[in-house]
Amino acid sequence: MTGDVDMRAPLSLLPLCLDEVRFEVGSRRIIQGISIKLEAGLRTVILGPNGAGKSVLLRLCHGLLVPTSGTVRWYSPELPGAPRRQAMVFQRPVLLRRTVLQNVTYALKLAGMRRAWREQCALEALARVGLESLADHAARVLSGGEQQRLALARVWALRPEVLFLDEPTASLDPGATHEIERIITALHEAGTKIVLVTHNLGQAHRLADEILFLHQGELAERASADRFFKHPTSPEAASFLEGELPW
């Protein structure tokens, strides 16, 4: 598994290109013509006030929603029915009524891993997030922070090329948030492309390499994190930063 070059490895999913993507529900325009290209490597943080369309944009990228018009195109798309090469962590983790370990092995089974390897791989992933001692516990009775760590262990075991996170720490305390951010950073360092939605400026500051600032369904600004926080060019971003300060 490690070190070997797999000659059959598929081409990279990235870059991801969105072309004039719109999303409407009835007459409500939630995403209004967004065109972006997401490259490998950088941690992309999608920032914006509530109702800006951040979560919807994330779901459009991940394929959970289909755009009303426009295209979402991966460089080398996943094949239908094949194991997924991208994953998503939700604001509220959805866990099955099984043990902690079984929640991870379930995901590995869907990813097509052989039964004999699943448990070992799952235990390694649980160790990464500090949950190995709870492997035999029921997943649904864990604390909020532990549940989110389990969701990340599930991702870790899958080793996705791209990971989408939708406000993963929105309902967690600072301690749990810190732990989740540590795991996200570790995933990034292991080579997973991170795309994170948040409205928490502190978090964006800590995790972002580049910022996509969304306002009312439109991409108001895209900049490196440094530049965005020091010199936002769009008035929307500037007022958002002002309103939210200090972090």
Add this chain to the structure above:
Amino acid sequence: MNSITEAFAQALGLVATADPKLVDIVLLSLKISLSAVVLGCLIGLPVGAAVAVNEFRGKRLLTVTLNALMGLPSVVVGLVVYLLLSRAGPLGALGILFTPPAMVIAQTILITPTIAALSRQMVADAWQEYREQLRSLGETRLGAGTTLLWDLRFSLVTIVLAGFGRAASEVGAVMIVGGNIDGVTRVMTTSIALETSKGDLPLALGLGIILLSIVLALNAGAYVVKETAQRRYG
């Protein structure tokens, strides 16, 4: 008043001494209704889950129909199965009218819609919560249905019990397709109806007591299982 107390005392006596006739009737009842529940679950649970997680034309109509069929009158089911299985009917060649298999078929038809409709509702509610996560992990619709049924296993116990309760307590269908033949197709409910009309209240009451106790015991057992499991698995 006296005759009721007397009948009650005699009934308890029959239960306490495990009267062989009574035991036979109870065992046959359980055999038929449990078979119907097993068949009903084998058909009803997958149907319920499939309707819940799939989008297709006519889904609403099917849902409404399933819900409506929960109120299917047992005598109507009995009549239809009777017509199907009678000598001149399309399945007459099977020759199973007035036998326990005919009664199992009738009860299965009676309770399958109940199991399907209730499990559809339960799985659909869970699907709302799980859909994005399962799709994100690459789960298929078929897999999602199975996963959800397994995840809801403790809550589904209640549905299985509802099915059993309906099967064990109905009298119309088994009376028509079974014929209430002594020692062959006589079950608790048909005996109670017959013995009451004959005036043999002790046997009727004794059966009534047993029927109630079985239903009560099953529900209590299921409740304990569900509570324990939910405390453990959340």
